[in-house]
Amino acid sequence: MKKLFLALLILCLFICGCSKKEKPKDDLTKITERNELIVGVRDDTMPFGFRDKTGNLVGLDIDLAKIIAKNVVGNENKIKFVPVTASNRIEKLSSGEVDILIATMSITDQRQQILYFSSPYYIAGQAILTKKSNNATGLRDFKGKKLIVVFGSTSERNLKTNVPEVEVIGFKTYTEAYNALKSGKADGIVSDDTILIGYALNDTTLKILPKRYSQEPYAIAFRKEKESERLLERVNYIIDNMESTGKLRKLQEKWGIKQ
């Protein structure tokens, strides 16, 4: 009888053990076990994420990714960079293809419904890049004209909702947007001043108009789920620490965009 009871008890414990559901691992654990941080970055937004002459990804967002990798996996080179565009970045994060996005991404109310954002690490503003020969001084001078935006960017949304009298042409990348402006397909590009400045500095036929049309607080984006929360906390700790020790300022200085 005793033996039967013992056998039943073992069987019961075995069944309970098998049916016990494994708790899903949180992102921080997954990354440390994988020993690699997978980051979605831009490769056409100088000086945040772009390619140097040898084709390597460089920029403020890239440096930030390396600082986070050093803290999280102990080595700044244990990173896989996945180039993303403004229109596919949320999809790449939601599908799990990347752990986080460091991709000139502004915090907006709409995006906060589906994503977590870190503390901001830079504040840009929307501006217009146009040809030096253009006499326009602000948005209203583009009435009946064509303006270029990059799909999935905040400028696309702002322009389409707030300036209906302008014809908006969209492209997937800034390289395509720049080429379209150069070839006269449109009269200007609307985007973050920080991204447009790179083009204005490298091309003396272009200028940025002085007005700014929005505030764009750049932050790191995470999936909005329980599993991301520890990683978010860690990243916020890193950014807040960089802010209070002046390291963030130094990094902005390095890339010529100190605020």
Ligand code: GLU
């Ligand atoms: N910061 C803006 C955004 O998050 C535009 C820059 C970009 O193309 O990423 O949409």
